[in-house]
Amino acid sequence: MSASIKKIAVAAVLALAAWFGSGALGFPHVFQAMFVAYVALGLAVFLLLDAPPMPRLSGWAAVAALLGFYLVLSVMYIGGASSWPQYDPEVEKGKIEKILKRKRVVVLAEQGRVETMLQRVQALQENSQTVMTRLGRFAPSVQVAEAPQNQGALTVVERGAEVYDLYECYNCHKIGGKGSVKKRGPILDNIGSLLTVNDIKQKIFDPTYLYAEGFEKEHKKGRMPDKYKELMTEEEVLALATYLSTLKDPTAETPKPVFVKANVEHGFTVFGYVREPSGRGLPGAEVHAMPRVKGGHGASGKTNESGYYEIFLHMHNENAGATVDVSAQGVKKTFVADYDPSDTITRRQQSLDLTVAAQ
Numbered sequence: 197m198s199a200s201i202k203k204i205a206v207a208a209v210l211a212l213a214a215w216f217g218s219g220a221l222g223f224p225h226v227f228q229a230m231f232v233a234y235v236a237l238g239l240a241v242f243l244l245l246d247a248p249p250m251p252r253l254s255g256w257a258a259v260a261a262l263l264g265f266y267l268v269l270s271v272m273y274i275g276g277a278s279s280w281p282q283y284d285p286e287v288e289k290g291k292i293e294k295i296l297k298r299k300r301v302v303v304l305a306e307q308g309r310v311e312t313m314l315q316r317v318q319a320l321q322e323n324s325q326t327v328m329t330r331l332g333r334f335a336p337s338v339q340v341a342e343a344p345q346n347q348g349a350l351t352v353v354e355r356g357a358e359v360y361d362l363y364e365c366y367n368c369h370k371i372g373g374k375g376s377v378k379k380r381g382p383i384l385d386n387i388g389s390l391l392t393v394n395d396i397k398q399k400i401f402d403p404t405y406l407y408a409e410g411f412e413k414e415h416k417k418g419r420m421p422d423k424y425k426e427l428m429t430e431e432e433v434l435a436l437a438t439y440l441s442t443l444k445d446p447t448a449e450t451p452k453p454v455f456v457k458a459n460v461e462h463g464f465t466v467f468g469y470v471r472e473p474s475g476r477g478l479p480g481a482e483v484h485a486m487p488r489v490k491g492g493h494g495a496s497g498k499t500n501e502s503g504y505y506e507i508f509l510h511m512h513n514e515n516a517g518a519t520v521d522v523s524a525q526g527v528k529k530t531f532v533a534d535y536d537p538s539d540t541i542t543r544r545q546q547s548l549d550l551t552v553a554a555q
């Protein structure tokens with residue numbers, strides 16, 4: 197009996213050493229648990245050595261005992277192995293396929309470009325031939341092949357949705373009802389109404405930059421990974437932020453961002469998209485914002501290639517509650533800048549999208 201107690205004590209020490217030792221070496225929890233399980237297995241074997249010998253079995257009883265033993269071992273082995281976390285090879289394959297698809301699209305586009313160039317060269321050759329043989333005769337009109345549509349190329353927003361999937365933001369966030377079932381992080385369906393593209397970018401690269409209201413605890417624990425700055429390219433983070441900035445569903449419960457690092461500026465930012473009726477963002481459109489206050493002055497901005505604009509207005513505490521007109525290409529919208537002058541935490545900003553006539 198005392199021998200067993202000694203063995204259990206030794207095993208307990210070994211288990212602790214295995215857990216903390218492997219933890220210090222940076223093994224994930226699954227592996228730590230596995231090492232502890234090995235110690236437990238060893239303990240079981242050593243305890244068996246102390247067990248009183250079994251009565252001798254023979255005949256059918258021996259066969260039954262052997263089969264029973266085999267059955268127990270099989271159940272333990274298969275059950276144990278399948279209770280560890282599993283990787284679904286199909287999911288992993290899907291991810292690789294996605295990365296490859298993007299590469300393939302680039303290669304195909306490249307190929308398309310080379311082909312167009314070859315066609316041009318051929319056309320030029322024909323052209324020079326006709327010039328040479330042109331002796332007062334009719335020269336056949338030369339047609340330069342038009343560049344084929346760059347099919348397969350994604351828009352910035354589509355690319356951003358892909359980046360969102362690739363980096364598995366859905367593990368903690370929900371968009372359109374899809375994603376994290378355990379509510380690890382906020383729903384993002386209305387994030388475009390709350391954050392500018394630049395602020396979304398900053399949040400992804402530095403999760404301490406701001407936190408979602410109601411998620412203070414998760415924020416303090418650093419739940420959102422801060423690895424994206426090392427992993428993402430500038431193109432990826434811009435596409436991702438652009439995609440998220442188009443999500444404006446006011447019925448969604450996306451929590452308000454609270455800025456930790458930046459002071460609230462004494463100004464007001466208007467941001468959003470100018471779109472054609474088809475929903476496509478309109479690049480290069482001039483947008484003008486004007487607060488209706490005495491002596492106030494307006495400001496302008498231009499949309500980028502996704503149709504996104506940002507305008508910074510010089511508005512002061514006493515301008516709170518002022519009406520602001522925003523216009524682009526003859527289309528005007530109005531909103532009330534109703535910030536609380538004593539609130540030094542909430543950003544003074546308004547998202548506003550405009551739809552203008554087709555170009």
Ligand code: HEC
Nearest residue numbers: 363365368380381382407408411414415419420451452453
């Ligand atoms: C492991 C979980 C986890 C992953 C993965 C994760 N986030 Fe988060 N995220 C959180 C949590 C928790 C919060 C709320 C606390 C905070 O703001 O720090 C949050 C907050 C946010 C916010 C602010 C939301 C608001 O309402 O203010 C944005 C934007 C965001 N995440 C974007 C992303 C993007 C984009 C990715 C993928 C590149 C991502 N997150 C990956 C956990 C995660």
